[in-house]
Amino acid sequence: METYIIVLLCIASFFAGFVDAIVGGGGLIQTPVAMILMPNLSVASIIGSLKIPAFSGTSFAAFQYLKKVQLNWKLLSLMAILAFGSAFCGSALLNVVSNDFMKPLLFFILIGLAVYTFKKKNFGQHQDKSHSNRQQILYAVIISVLVGFYDGFIGPGTGSFLVLGFVSVLGFDFLHASANAKMVNLATNFGSICLFVMKGKIIWAFAIPMAFCNALGGWIGAKLAIKKGNAFIRKFFLFVVILTLLRFGYDVFLK
Template sequence: METYIIILLCIASFFAGFVDAIVGGGGLIQTPVALILLPNVAVSSIIGSLKIPAFSGTSFAARQYLKKVTMNWKLLIIMAIVAFISAFLGSTLLTYVSSDFMKPLLFVVLILIAIYTFMKKNFGSHKVKNLSENDLLFYGILMSIVIGFYDGFIGPGTGSFLVLGFVAILGFDFLHASANAKMVNLATNFGSICLFVLKGKIIWAIAIPMAVCNALGGFIGAKLAIKKGNGFIRIFFLIVVIGTLIRFGYDVFFK
């Protein structure tokens, strides 16, 4: 493989890690770039290979958040286990069927999310819910099933959907939502990685250098998010949701 292709993939992976660490959605950057630069490679191999840098960047971002943000470990461990299983099943299904039929529905959902986040200025600025422990577990498990399966089956924007779930459903502020979402996202990535490794779909020659760059981006992005706080993260969230909207809009109307 030509050196310039690997360099371009690494640059994309760095920016993907940076954005993903703040609010998720890094796949919106590195996935299209990889599909363009590797036109003769099977899509399943590209998606499988990109799970390695995604996991690497999320790991380094999560480590930074762990130093500064309080985690609900009981909730996170249960959500992570459920998300791992769901992502594994989603990736298994992806090897048999196309995910295209889901994209029109996601397009509409993203429009509603973008409008709501833009109009509600205090969205994610503070905890607005006081759920019981049982309710937290119930909604957390439900989130993990749905979003975990989505990550394994489709992928782009998973981190943003997790952040949205932690804010809108569980009542976290954006900073705590981003931190906790990283831990669950690790599980979904790992679930998909296990499936793609078993299927022999990972191209290690691009996955490893991209993983290093994604980790660096994740490290820097997480530090910036912690320093800047909720307002900064909210702006990034809107940018990523709009980016996801454009991506799915292109897939729905122009492919």
């Protein structure tokens, strides 16, 4: 593989880790770059290889959050187990079918999300304690299964969807949502990695250097998010959602 390709992939991976640490969606940066630079590789090989830097960056970001943000470990343990299994199944399906049919649906979901977040100024600014324990567990199961499968099957934007689930469904503020989302995202990445390693789809020549760069970006991004707080994360969330819309809009209408 050409050296300049690896350099460009590493640059994309750094920015992906930075964005992903704050609100998720880092895959929206490094996935299209990888597909453009390596058009002869299968989608499964690219997605599988990118799980390594994604896991690395999420790990470093999660460690930063762990030091500053209190987490609900009982709830997270359940979500991580379910998300791992769902991501494994989603990646298994990716090896045999195309995922293009999901993009139009996601495009319109994201439009609604962007409008709602923009209009509701207090969205994700404080925690909502109104859910009972049973309701919280039920919602957590649904989020874990759906988003976990999505991450294994499609991937880009998973962190943002997890943040959305924690904020809009479970009632977390943006800071706690980002912290908890990182832990679940680790499980989805690991589930996919296990499947892709079994299938021999990971190309370590660019996955390893990208992992170091993604980790550095994740470390910096998490520290910035913790320092700036909910208002900053909300604005960044809107920015990433709009970029996601543009990306999916291109795939749906122009590609």
